Amino acid sequence: MEALLLSIKLAICVSAVLLLCGVPLAYWLANSQWRGKFLLESIVALPLVLPPTVLGFYALLAMGPRGPLGRLWQALFGHGLAFTFGGLVIASVIYSLPFAVQPLIAAFEGVDRKLLDASAVLGAGRLRTFWRVILPLSVPGVITAVVLSFAHTLGEFGVVLMVGGNLRGVTRTVSIAIYDHVQSLEYVEANRLALALLGFSFAVLAVVYGINRGVARQIGRIWTPWPPK
Amino acid sequence: MSVQHAMMRFWLAFLTAVMFSAAVGAQVQEIRVAAAADLKFALSELAGQYEKQTGTKVNVTCGSSGNFFAQLQNGAPFDLFFSADMEYPRKLEAAGLAEPGTLYKYALGRIAIWTRADASIDVAKQGWNLLLDAGVQKIAIANPDHAPYGRAAVAALQKAGIYEQVKSKLVYGENISQAAQFVQSSNAQAGIVALSLAVSQGMKDGKRWEIPADMHPAIEQGAIILRTANDKAQARGFLQFVKSADGRATLEKFGFTVPEMDVPAAGKP
Numbered sequence: 001m002e003a004l005l006l007s008i009k010l011a012i013c014v015s016a017v018l019l020l021c022g023v024p025l026a027y028w029l030a031n032s033q034w035r036g037k038f039l040l041e042s043i044v045a046l047p048l049v050l051p052p053t054v055l056g057f058y059a060l061l062a063m064g065p066r067g068p069l070g071r072l073w074q075a076l077f078g079h080g081l082a083f084t085f086g087g088l089v090i091a092s093v094i095y096s097l098p099f100a101v102q103p104l105i106a107a108f109e110g111v112d113r114k115l116l117d118a119s120a121v122l123g124a125g126r127l128r129t130f131w132r133v134i135l136p137l138s139v140p141g142v143i144t145a146v147v148l149s150f151a152h153t154l155g156e157f158g159v160v161l162m163v164g165g166n167l168r169g170v171t172r173t174v175s176i177a178i179y180d181h182v183q184s185l186e187y188v189e190a191n192r193l194a195l196a197l198l199g200f201s202f203a204v205l206a207v208v209y210g211i212n213r214g215v216a217r218q219i220g221r222i223w224t225p226w227p228p229k
Numbered sequence: 230m231s232v233q234h235a236m237m238r239f240w241l242a243f244l245t246a247v248m249f250s251a252a253v254g255a256q257v258q259e260i261r262v263a264a265a266a267d268l269k270f271a272l273s274e275l276a277g278q279y280e281k282q283t284g285t286k287v288n289v290t291c292g293s294s295g296n297f298f299a300q301l302q303n304g305a306p307f308d309l310f311f312s313a314d315m316e317y318p319r320k321l322e323a324a325g326l327a328e329p330g331t332l333y334k335y336a337l338g339r340i341a342i343w344t345r346a347d348a349s350i351d352v353a354k355q356g357w358n359l360l361l362d363a364g365v366q367k368i369a370i371a372n373p374d375h376a377p378y379g380r381a382a383v384a385a386l387q388k389a390g391i392y393e394q395v396k397s398k399l400v401y402g403e404n405i406s407q408a409a410q411f412v413q414s415s416n417a418q419a420g421i422v423a424l425s426l427a428v429s430q431g432m433k434d435g436k437r438w439e440i441p442a443d444m445h446p447a448i449e450q451g452a453i454i455l456r457t458a459n460d461k462a463q464a465r466g467f468l469q470f471v472k473s474a475d476g477r478a479t480l481e482k483f484g485f486t487v488p489e490m491d492v493p494a495a496g497k498p
Contacts, residue, residue: 064415082416083367083400165400165411166372179403183295183375 002169003177004196010085010173011153014092018100018149019142021093026104026145027130048098056162059091063163083165088173091163092153099148107141108134140212147208154201259286260460260467261306263297265313265450266404267338267378267423270430271483272311278479279470285463293404295375301326301455308458309467311450313338313405314377318453328461331454335471336485338448339424340381341437343412352419352438357389359419359438365398369411369420372401379405381445382421388444424484442486450485 029041047055062069063081069090073081081087111134119129135142157175164171166180174197181190264272269291276287290307297310298317302324310327312318315334321327342359344352352359360368371379379401386392402408405423409432412420427437452471454464470476477487 060410060414060416066415070416079366080416082411082414161403163416165367165369165417166403167400180372180374182299183293183372185295185298185375 001196003172003174004193004200006169006172007154007174007197008200010088010092011150013089014096014153015100015146015149017089017093018096019146022097022100022104022145022149023142026101027108027134029101030105030108044101045098047095052095052156052158053162055095056091056159059087059094059159059163063087063090082163083167083171085170087163088160088171091159092156095156095159096149096152099152100145103141103144103148104138107138107144110141111137143208143212147205147212151201151205154197258284258460258463259288260308260463262287262289262309262311262467263301263305263307264289264291264311265294265297265377266291266406267313267425268311269406269426271425271480271485274483275471275476275479278475279467282470283466285466287467291406293376304457306457307455308460308464309452309454311335311452313448313450315449315451318451321453321455326456328454328456328458331465331468333452333468333472334449334488335452336450336480336487337442338378338381338450339439339442339484339486340378340385340421340445340448341424341427341439341484342419343409343422343427343432343435343437344419345412345415346434346436348418348436352436356438357391360386360395360398361391365418367400367411367417367419368395368398369400369402369408369417369422371405371408371422372403376402376404377448377450378421378423379408381448385421385440385445428482428484449488 025044029037029044060082061067063073064070065074065080070081073079073086081090115133115137116129119133124132155175156173157179160171160173160176161179164173164176166172166176172180174193178190178193178197181187181193262272262276268289272289272291276289279285279287294313294317297305297307297312298320301307301310301321310318310321315332318327318332322329322332342352342356344350344359349364350359350362355362359365370382371377373379373383383392386395400411400417402411405426408417408420409422409426411417412422412435413432421440422432424437424439426432427435452468454461454468458464471480480487
């Protein structure tokens with residue numbers, strides 16, 4: 001159970017970081033006219049294509065004392081990044097990046113341009129338009145992004161295996177613990193943990209999708225896009 | 230219509246190619262070996278020698294013994310299994326998944342403390358003390374819960390009386406190869422790895438200290454021919470080669486201790 005809690009903690013941290021970084025990134029990608037934008041879009045989508053072994057391998061090298069991330073971390077905190085919870089968060093953020101950014105881009109691009117024009121005509125700046133028009137209309141996309149990041153991190157295995165070092169309570173996530181049980185031929189424990197993960201994942205997804213439906217329908221009532229003063 | 234035709238022609242060509250390659254594949258003589266991670270280098274050399282001698286290709290897949298055990302129980306297609314312990318092959322034999330009487334103790338594994346060549350402290354001089362050094366923040370070993378080499382590493386640390394002191398520094402590799410990889414990538418400053426990996430091409434330039442064999446329970450490693458083997462005579466042939474003087478010499482070259490023969494190799498009808 002310790003492993004399951006650790007995985008949930010990791011998934012929450014990763015979703016939070018991805019929400020904070022993903023929203024500005026997705027907004028920029030949805031609106032930028034820059035010609036080289038497709039390059040950044042490709043980079044964001046890369047974790048969808050690359051196997052976790054590739055990501056984990058590069059993460060391990062980058063986090064080492066000679067790697068850029070590892071050196072930075074060493075200078076800041078005085079210890080390496082591999083085999084730490086922080087290291088797992090960073091690796092998982094990269095691994096789940098497209099799952100957060102792509103729904104956000106789709107949501108931001110889906111907002112009717114006429115509303116943005118109206119907002120501008122009424123004198124709202126870009127930031128205000130974003131907060132009061134774009135974001136409220138994109139709530140379903142934001143929820144999708146958070147759920148997908150959470151779910152993807154919860155089920156993560158390969159990257160954690162490559163950079164985690166299997167430390168109890170620190171980097172031994174539920175997928176690693178299940179793998180360990182199977183390896184040690186403890187099929188009963190493996191089964192118990194796997195079932196717990198299955199049940200938890202289903203419950204989370206069911207609740208969120210249920211809420212998301214209601215939110216999408218009632219969005220106008222909860223958060224009116226442009227309240228008259 | 231023409232698009233559909235083109236597609237159909239493509240699929241037909243594709244299917245034909247697949248079937249043809251499968252038919253050709255079946256004709257090539259090949260032994261499929263599942264082997265513990267510590268055998269990666271020794272066994273690929275043995276496979277090369279055997280192929281040169283007999284023309285039979287030996288296809289080696291390396292991984293964790295426990296993983297293979299689970300896969301073999303579920304019908305993984307291998308002819309031979311070289312485990313890192315005796316327990317897994319014995320269990321396979323007991324479960325009727327292996328050829329009875331073919332279990333062979335091919336080697337005793339040795340372990341060594343290994344650091345990169347650029348490590349500031351010389352492990353060859355320091356021995357166990359290296360692990361206590363403040364500069365060594367992480368020590369990589371294989372997971373003792375299921376990897377025989379991990380168990381041996383923990384036993385040796387206990388015997389040396391420093392296990393409690395270094396316990397918080399330990400990080401676990403999924404198998405002995407990954408433990409070595411943690412040290413190679415400098416994420417751990419030292420590791421207790423299989424000697425067979427420490428003497429291999431990629432790691433022999435590092436610094437190592439061989440842990441005396443009496444510091445840990447013997448890592449007895451067994452190989453067995455599987456029930457599902459395609460061609461049992463072929464599998465027997467390769468196992469016989471591993472038992473031969475040439476095969477034993479190769480294993481010794483890679484840091485394994487080869488046990489005394491309990492069955493005479495020659496003189497078989």
